[in-house]
Amino acid sequence: MARTARGAIMAMDSAADLDERNRGADVAVTASYIGVLPARLAMEYAPRAVIGFDGGVGPEGVGIAGLWYYEALNVPAAAVDVMTIILGDGIDAYHNGRISFANRPARDCGVDIGMPAHEAAMLMLENDPATPGAYGVTNRTIVEDGPDGRKVIVTDSIVFGTDEDRRNVLVTAGHTGRSGARHIETVGPFGFICSDGGMGRNNSGIAGLPITNELGIAGATVDARTARLGDGMSTYRDGTISAANDLALACGVTVGMPAREAAHYLVNRKAV
Template sequence: MPDPAGPLLADSVTKLGPEAAGRVVVSGSHGGVYAAALACRSGCRAVILHDAGVGLGEAGIGGLGWLEAEGMAAASVDHASAAIGQAGEMLAQGRISHANAQARACGVRPGMSCTEAARRLEAAPLHDGACPEVSEAREVLRPTGARRALVLVDSASLVRAEDAGQVVVTGSHGAVFGDDPRNALKADAFLALFNDAGGGTGTGRLAALEARGVAAATVAAKSARIGEARSTWQDGIVSAANAPARALGAQCGAPARALIDRALRAPARPGVT
């Protein structure tokens, strides 16, 4: 029976609670494995995520195959049709780019509107059984000669207050989810890096962090696996940078690792630890 309330909207899949049980969820999160696992654990019926430009190793849609193996329907919205981190926009104007076997069995196809796909996914069978645990990594490294720590977090949700003044490298997209600029980062890092999720709105955190005096940059989705901080660090190519990051030497087209190394060794900026 169709859900009279329509799909449940969640700008970030990390915010799903018990209200998701049995519902079709449209989430602004990228379609990586960890986001898919969170959707699975929420007990939702099916999920539509953002394809984040698909990117290196198709990491932006990696969760669709993971959910297919678990027997749960999932699809992704084309990054060119709607902004990442904005579930309402995805539902209103998004177009489907990929669908797993269970979603295709419900009639979901590439090019279909997100609204129609969500309606069809109401017929998807509920996932039966427990979801495997998928954990995101958080590492704190102290390279030789560095003035500050290198904090590697697969998701910006893993940033802590104690990370203020450190170099924070994330696997998260660079958009501000929802409409609150305070969501850009939980701590005022010395430098923060994100994935641009295919460009466009995937760089919105940079301006929000610049207003807080935080240097921030994104790496191109095609250069690094979204959802993996180590890939941002080791593989990423800078695609956009705010003014404080440019003052640190950030250059579009240059390896992110070079920028990170400079930030680790740079003297403190006035008013910044």
């Protein structure tokens, strides 16, 4: 579909159509769903980047699960909305597909949701993703300003907290078990919202709540069924509070409350 000094954009009806000619240089725009199986087939030939369709996402996100397979390999990948394309027709996917999901390496290249597939493919051909270490992808975002210089900070894990967060409320996406509480204690935020991790046996996913309460840190958890583990913005946008310690309850946090509302109460809690 296009060629530059860096490689080509190749439209293909199936991820199984990649071959040795595509290795390391080409962007493959396929009319396969972008799950793990097609990702394995495509990565046999290590293309520069891949676009597939989202398959309606499906149970457990299987239709787009390959995005994270590719992300772990730092390969840009994106999905187009299946309703914008003709299945099995790679050229149609290239011309008419609209991006519905993109992984972090693809976003590094400039790919965004709603973008035409042909534009996304060119961005992935002409740009390289960043190569951050494991602790370099934090997705740290300020979502609310509170009193006395406090802020609500969203990040993907409590381990990404910094010294400045001793005055902030952290919204993260790891569990709040015993090890989670240890990391919360190390960071020492003004308040926190994490995940209950699915609760676990003996409610071990929220075992950190009484521990942090004793430390004077107000905190709560969201139901892991409502927000994606490892995705702090999902905790903030999608999460529903499943449990809270006494300090958080005292400042107005309640079970069933949206996480963003709970974060507002926590950041406005009076310092003691």
